[in-house]
Amino acid sequence: MADSGVVPMDELQNEIFKMVQEDMGKKQLKAKDITNAMIQKFGEEKCTKETCKEAIRTLIDSGKLVYGYFGGSSSIQVPHKEGSEPDK
C-alpha cells in the first residue's frame, strides 16, 4: 500500500530534486535543510535522516545534483555553468 511504510526512494529523490531546483539562486541549501524539509513534508514515520542521506547520496553520485562551494561553505545544487567561469 502506498500509505503504509516509508516513502519510496524514487519519490523522495524526486521531491529533493524539485526542492533544490526551485530554490536555485534563492537559497544555498545544505543537506540538513533538505533533510528537515523532507521529514516535515512526509512525517517522521515515513522519512528519516538516514533515508534522506541515502537519497542525497544517490542523487550526487548520479550527477543529478552536485555540491557547490562558496567562501568555505558548501551547498547542494543543480549542475549549472558557474557565473565566474569564462566562456569558451
Place this chain on the structure above:
Amino acid sequence: MANETKKSSTPLLDELEKGKWPSFVKEIKKMADKNPRAKDLLGQLELSYTDKVTHWKHGGLVGVRGYGGGVIGRYSDSPDKFPNVAHFHTMRINQPSGWFYTSKALREICDVWEQHGSGLTNMHGSTGDLVLLGTSTDNLEPIFTKLTSKGWDLGGSGSVLRTPSCCAGPARCEFACYDTLKLTYDLTQEFQDLLHRPQFPYKWKFKMSGCPNDCVASVARADMSIIGIWKDDIQVDQQAVREYAKNGVNIQSEICDLCPAKCMSWDGNDLKIVNKWCNKCMHCINALPKALRPGKERGAAILIGAKAPILQGAQMSSVLVPFMKMEPPYKELKDLVEKIWDFWGEYGKNRERIGELIQRVGMGQFLEALELDPKPQMVANPRTNPFIFYEEYFEEEGEEK
C-alpha cells in the same frame, strides 16, 4: 643602446627574488619554461601587482563526481590575456599522517601533476593537505582517477570534516604522549563520508599533537584539538640534571625561575617538582630533554572551539575533557565527537563554527547537552561575567541534607 639587456616582463615580481630566502617567484619561473600555466600565472600575478587588485575570481561548482570537497575553484578575470590560467583550480590531496612520503610516492604525484596541471605544488597547505595549484575543470576527473588508482584521495574543503592532521608524534619525537599518526589515520578512515560529503553547518577540523608543545598549532586552529598529556609525575633523571648543571645550564634561573607554575626547586643537587601544581607547559622538559620526560600515565586533553578566520574573531580552543586515554578503537573519543556533531547539526547556524555556537548558547548549555560535568580545567580565563549558573546548584538548595 645596442647591448642593453632584454627588459624583464615581470619587473615587480623580480623584486621578490632578491635576498637570501626562498622565493616563490623563482620557483614559478623555473616551471614557466616548461609549463604554459605557470607562465601565464606569472603574467597575471605581475598584472595584479601593477593594478593592485586580484585578478582571480572564486569558482563555486568544481569538483569530482560524488565529492563535495577537495577542489577549490578559481578562474581568471582576464582569460583573454592569460588563456592558460582561465581555470586555475586548487586540489587538496589528503596527506599521509605526519607527512611521511617515499620519494617514489612524491614522483608519482608530480608526474600526474606535470601532465595535468601547472606543476606547482604547495608542500603543504596550512590545512595540512598536499596542495596542487592550478588546473582546469576538464583535468579534474583524469587527475582524480590517476591519483586514486595509486592510493591517494582528495582532502576536505567546504562544510566537511577537513583533512585530519597531526604532528610527527612517536615516529620522530620522544615527547609524544599518544600515537598521533594512528589516531589521525583512524579518524580519517572512520569518517570518510563526512570528509567528502558536506553534512555540517560549516567546517570541522581535528588536529592531533602528541604533547603540549602542540607542533600542529591545534589550539589555535582546530575545532577539536587533541593534545597529548600526562597525569602522573614528570620523569626526572637527577644524574642527567646534574650533568646539565655541570655543563653550564643555570638550573635555578633557566629552569626553576621560568616555570610558570613556580613548582620547581633546585638545591644544587636535586631538582624537585611539585607535580600537582605543574600546568604541563613543557618548558623544563624542552630545556632539559635528556633529563626530563613526560610522565608514564599518558593520554590526551580534548580542547574545543578554536578558529582562525581571515577577517576577525580568532579564538583559541579551551579544555573540554582534561584527560582521556587515547588507544584504539578510540570509542570514548568517537562517542563524544558524535554527540558534539549532533548538537552542532541541530543548533548550529549556517557557517557557525562549534566555538561560536558554544559562545552563543553558553558553555553550560553545551556541557549539559553532552552530559559532561563542569570541571575546573575547563576555565579558560577568570570570569568576566558573573551570570554563569549550573542548574544542579539550584536543585541542591532545596534538597534536605
